[in-house]
Amino acid sequence: MCENLWLKQLPNHFIFRLLHYCHIALQLRDELAGKATPQRRHSYYQSQPFALWLTHLLLTYAADMLVNVLLGALPLEPLSNAPDVLLCSICWYLIFYSPYDMVHALARTLGFRLLAAPVNAINQLLVIDRGIYEAGRVYGQHAILPILVVGTILGSGAELLKPVAALLINRCQQSSAAFVKLST
Template identity: 60%
Template sequence: MGVDPTMSSQQILKQLSNHILFRSMHYAFIALQLRDELAKSSAGERSCLEMRPFVLWLTHILVSYSGDILVNLLLGTLPLEPLSNYHDVMLSTFAWYIIFYSPFDVAHSVARTTPFRCLATPVAALSQVLHIERGVHLASKVYGKNSLVPVIIIGTVIGSGAEFLKPVAALLINRCQMKPAAYIKLSTNSKLAIAISWLYLLQLNGSQLLFGLSRCQLQLYALLALMCFKFLALFYRLDHLIWLLENRLCYALFGGLYADLTKFFKRQPIPKCGSFTKFD
């Protein structure tokens, strides 16, 4: 089927994100991440897969629709409305099943290869950019363009909803993970969501910092930058360098350096040679 030349790039990206192949790869990648995390956290992965399939399916559905659920909750609409799309839920369920329970783990082995991850990386980047854009503009309509904090929070939540629902997901698979408690960790994905939300907020208010970029242009540039970052993180561990930089900044600005300097100046002086102590 041909593409209408009068369509904007934004409409083309939205149609692409709703394509069945795009959605299938997106849900398969989420299922792969869930299984890899389960394998790292649980000693008995196979027993967990065999004994608790419904819990794992529920966790997968929760993580797949986490951004939409949280944003609807924050905007005062029905939080489970995204689950009313029966065909999309069935597609997500099918992707989960072939990753977790395909014969001889063929689908899981293929999904862990580098070619599949290279295909899934731009899919994840496009999905994140479109979700953040939708969240920022919905929040600006409800709270107003000048409400900086609500807009940034909603853009961040919809861009990294799975991170904020991890405590609930961990409670669902607590027996599998053998963990006593769940926690929220602001991952690199969440930090990227915060940065992209700020860019959309600046564009929404017509800031000159973006040099007059339109909404469509900003979407394309953000998508390109996010894809480049994800590929660099996949092959060169760029996210580890960002973590090191953040660690150094936290050490310099949030008390680590001050604590070390305090210990240095309060330490006991070393006695000089030839001097007498009270033990002599």
């Protein structure tokens, strides 16, 4: 019983969230850098930092926003946790704009990826479990379809909102070269 409670508290841990947010920012930067030409790669990030920050927030909190609509809560409720949004923004800033790209180079190392990939997998499983519990509480334990839909959306919420994020980047940068396709 104690191990179960310990595992459920992991996503609230500071280092756990820090690794998760840095991994999402790293994936976003790598995807955008892969689509940009080598001449435009540095100016690609400098042109519209607000759009990149908004895209990072959208991809980070996409699942919670979508599920809140289904569960009857406010869609922007995940953004009401100011320290969490600040940590997410700091991770984004360090990955995209650290001096000499030191944080980006550190995050691209195998050691960081070996730490961050399991953290993201554990986070995804725990979020799905939380979503199934919440859907069962709101819709009743015998409503199988809403429980499956909420669990699926929480498991792949960022995948569902990637077209919206790509449109946001393309519109703010007046280009059609940006595609957001995060890989897990």
